[in-house]
Amino acid sequence: MTNPSAQTATLSDLGAMLRGMTPRLDAETYRFCSITSDAEVAALWGESLSLFREDEGATLILREAAAAQHGLPLHPRCSRLCWRCSLP
Template identity: 45%
Template sequence: MSGEADRDKLLAGMRPELRPGTFVFATVAEGAMPADLVPVMSFREAEGTTLILSEAEAARAGLPAAFPCRWITLAVQSALDAVGFLAAVTARLAERGIAVNAVSAFHHDHLFVPLARAEETMEVLQDLAGGA
């Protein structure tokens, strides 16, 4: 399945969706992830496995968590080899001083932004899509 690769079409077609809930980043040692955890994302690094999961799930598992955030899905099918889409999005957020942790998945790109800046981020993204 292929997605859109044209940056301008991606920006114009972007429909940001603010997901419910609060999410956090945590890390566990290799092979130490509790079996009942269902993270949104996991990624193995040399220092351990990074998890993005709900704040409640991290608390239940007793995991130290960082960066309480909201999850925004950029609902446009982007190609995995698309050039400049996330750069344009993150540059616009950087202009506003909004931190963002971006994750590219097979179908969509996802942004994790500070709790207090989620609504502002949605406005910036909607403006960016409208102006593309």
């Protein structure tokens, strides 16, 4: 088991953490898709990058191709940055 206090000490060096980050732009384009049908949410949640529920319905973040394939309204395009952090 890892010593939690050792991890805390390592992560407290913000400068080192920022220098160790290597951002990568995901090649995919994503769309936020608002869905009110529980059946559609159930059918699509496995394809989603993320899903969150609100009183008005659910919003899924889907790859642009998947959103278009399912005939969903295409809201503004979104990109995703992926970060990796190598701590010294």
